[in-house]
Amino acid sequence: xxxxxxxxxxxxxxxxxxxxxxxxxxxxxxxxxxxxxxxxxxxxxxxxxxxxxxxxxxxxxxxxxxxxxxxxxxxxxxxxxxxxxxxxxxxxxxxxxxxxxxxxxxxxxxxxxxxxxxxxxxxxxxxxxxxxxxxxxxxxxxxxxxxxxxxxxxxxxxxxxxxxxxxxxxxxxxxxxxxxxxxxxxxxxxxxxxxxxxxxxxxxxxxxxxxxxxxxxxxxxxxxxxxxxxxxxxxxxxxxxxxxxxxxxxxxxxxxxxxxxxxxxxxxxxxxxxxxxxxxxxxxxxxxxxxxxxxxxxxxxxxxxxxxxxxxxxxxxxxxxxxxxxxxxxxxxxxxxxxxxxxxxxxxxxxxxxxxxxxxxxxxxxxxxxxxxxxxxxxxxxxxxxxxxxxxxxxxxxxxxxxxxxxxxxxxxxxxxxxxxxxxxxxxxxxxxxxxxxxxxxxxxxxxxxxxxxxxxxxxxxxxxxxxxxxxxxxxxxxxxxxxxxxxxxxxxxxxxxxxxxxxxxxxxxxxxxxxxxxxxxxxxxxxxxxxxxxxxxxxxxxxxxxxxxxxxxxxxxxxxxxxxxxxxxxxxxxxxxxxxxxxxxxxxxxxxxxxxxxxxxxxxxxxxxxxxxxxxxxxxxxxxxxxxxxxxxxxxxxxxxxxxxxxxxxxxxxxxxxxxxxxxxxxxxxxxxxxxxxxxxxxxxxxxxxxxxxxx
Ligand code: ADP
Ligand code: MG
Numbered sequence: 001x002x003x004x005x006x007x008x009x010x011x012x013x014x015x016x017x018x019x020x021x022x023x024x025x026x027x028x029x030x031x032x033x034x035x036x037x038x039x040x041x042x043x044x045x046x047x048x049x050x051x052x053x054x055x056x057x058x059x060x061x062x063x064x065x066x067x068x069x070x071x072x073x074x075x076x077x078x079x080x081x082x083x084x085x086x087x088x089x090x091x092x093x094x095x096x097x098x099x100x101x102x103x104x105x106x107x108x109x110x111x112x113x114x115x116x117x118x119x120x121x122x123x124x125x126x127x128x129x130x131x132x133x134x135x136x137x138x139x140x141x142x143x144x145x146x147x148x149x150x151x152x153x154x155x156x157x158x159x160x161x162x163x164x165x166x167x168x169x170x171x172x173x174x175x176x177x178x179x180x181x182x183x184x185x186x187x188x189x190x191x192x193x194x195x196x197x198x199x200x201x202x203x204x205x206x207x208x209x210x211x212x213x214x215x216x217x218x219x220x221x222x223x224x225x226x227x228x229x230x231x232x233x234x235x236x237x238x239x240x241x242x243x244x245x246x247x248x249x250x251x252x253x254x255x256x257x258x259x260x261x262x263x264x265x266x267x268x269x270x271x272x273x274x275x276x277x278x279x280x281x282x283x284x285x286x287x288x289x290x291x292x293x294x295x296x297x298x299x300x301x302x303x304x305x306x307x308x309x310x311x312x313x314x315x316x317x318x319x320x321x322x323x324x325x326x327x328x329x330x331x332x333x334x335x336x337x338x339x340x341x342x343x344x345x346x347x348x349x350x351x352x353x354x355x356x357x358x359x360x361x362x363x364x365x366x367x368x369x370x371x372x373x374x375x376x377x378x379x380x381x382x383x384x385x386x387x388x389x390x391x392x393x394x395x396x397x398x399x400x401x402x403x404x405x406x407x408x409x410x411x412x413x414x415x416x417x418x419x420x421x422x423x424x425x426x427x428x429x430x431x432x433x434x435x436x437x438x439x440x441x442x443x444x445x446x447x448x449x450x451x452x453x454x455x456x457x458x459x460x461x462x463x464x465x466x467x468x469x470x471x472x473x474x475x476x477x478x479x480x481x482x483x484x485x486x487x488x489x490x491x492x493x494x495x496x497x498x499x500x501x502x503x504x505x506x507x508x509x510x511x512x513x514x515x516x517x518x519x520x521x522x523x524x525x526x527x528x529x530x531x532x533x534x535x536x537x538x539x540x541x542x543x544x545x546x547x548x549x550x551x552x553x554x555x556x557x558x559x560x561x562x563x564x565x566x567x568x569x570x571x572x573x574x575x576x577x578x579x580x581x582x583x584x585x586x587x588x589x590x591x592x593x594x595x596x597x598x599x600x601x602x603x604x605x606x607x608x609x610x611x612x613x614x615x616x617x618x619x620x621x622x623x624x625x626x627x628x629x630x631x632x633x634x635x636x637x638x639x640x641x642x643x644x645x646x647x648x649x650x651x652x653x654x655x656x657x658x659x660x661x662x663x664x665x666x667x668x669x670x671x672x673x674x675x676x677x678x679x680x681x682x683x684x685x686x687x688x689x690x691x692x693x694x695x696x697x
Pocket of ligand 2: 675
């Protein structure tokens, strides 16, 4: 494929399907291009010799263009692409719809399109795309109504309609773009291609996007990681409720929907996820315009007590914190501020503050090394000139090069001041929490730039043994495995309690006698997913009760499901739950991201608690460690209420070993270890359940 940057900066654009007919898409694109494009526009339509006063060509192959925009009916798209390919036109935007989005005939056509792209090495946007824009060369190769303003963000969207709405709004808000691409069906070029191109583009400071899905999740993570070290990426994704739609057959499945995968994948890629359109643009603008903070400490300078409290709350709820001033700063404040003010953060310079007092306070705060960023918060008063304050804020930002967010509260009174700050890249919001969100995004991105991505650890494991165990599904004509597959965990070095599976009571007693203390006995049957629900788990069985317990477990299983395939009874060493925490480590395969690891609080109430966190496998040590810190119950692991802390390193290692297992065997569709009991001196996987696709083995 040729350089994608050329796609956005062509010299000569052929519009295949150009027409003067009002209302036609071929007309709209011609109008848009003729309006502003710096280069040449060439209409292609065999029916005409001339269109818009320009020479019209019968075939794209004759045009000598370097970009072809195709708007002809679906059936003639492919011949046009071939013709472009033969003529060495490497960049093609297919506007035409009626491909993969329309059923099997369309899907077949889309496959052909892909084949042609490959044969001629074409960069293809679409099909089913609104088109592309580049404000730098005035190229509006879309059929949308408006051209975007120029700016430093590049924008990709899976919805063309959303692009037109955004441009209309952004023009009104004075927000500009460098490149815009409507991804369409992403038959050839997808989000990963564009982020890489824009990372190399000196005019793109921020990459933003609206996506409905990611084409190749793991590859996206790996390439986005490199990009986000230099260029921030902010994405919104729709379809949050996909989670519910994902069919699930085990605990892990029900909890890990594809939105969890997306969330995890973006986090791992260093992409900032926006939860609304407003949030997307707020975030993108601060990232494009503001410097990055050196720390997470915010100074709030205000003439208004109440809003100061609101802001303090918003900071408390964010990843940021209120800065602690140095003694010099405090001294300077006590000298310059009236006695009824507050020299501590939030600095209250009092309602009668004039511009001089405001400027000095901001100056003192920004000079403090403990202050990473500042929030200028103000309500209108008779002695304060907003325009002057705006100018002072801009001046001090330039002097100190620290991020500043403004919260000049008010309506019309604020407009002029707001414009002054906007020109200098300082965002102004009415709502303090939006100002805090902006600063938080900067801090998040500063962290992302600092990240080191460690490669996943390769543990020494017994892969052959694992394969043998997985292959038992083939003999049994069964896709599920339960505790009978415990050895699979042993093969990958995951600690399990002593024990065995037996099929008569005498053997059960023998195993129990070999184990110190009382034992746990469980029914073993691939047909019984939740053993304790049917009384299929007996904890604390003494040796003299082993016979009875054995018979009872079998009877219960038969009562529950007379034709259940009962493999026997597991006799297992008992772990001391009083000292431990029941956790869950699991995996579910996501259609876009592949194996998705889950960690959370475990036990039989896992679905109710839903205290879980996710990462796309293979996970590194740092990622596994982060998972153990992210759940709400993390303090329990560190030792709550006088309990000893559990072996968090053991959990981290188990997550990584399991990640290696599911990466090695794509045949494992889902798996969960529930519980993985975390004890002060180690971890024990006491239960396992998995689903295997025998055809993948
Ligand atoms: P299931 O999830 O099918 O009901 P488990 O094997 O997970 O079956 O057992 C259910 C619960 O019984 C566990 O969550 C745990 O509280 C307890 N339990 C199971 N095995 C042991 C064990 N070896 N030691 C202590 N408690 C256990
Ligand atoms: Mg269980």
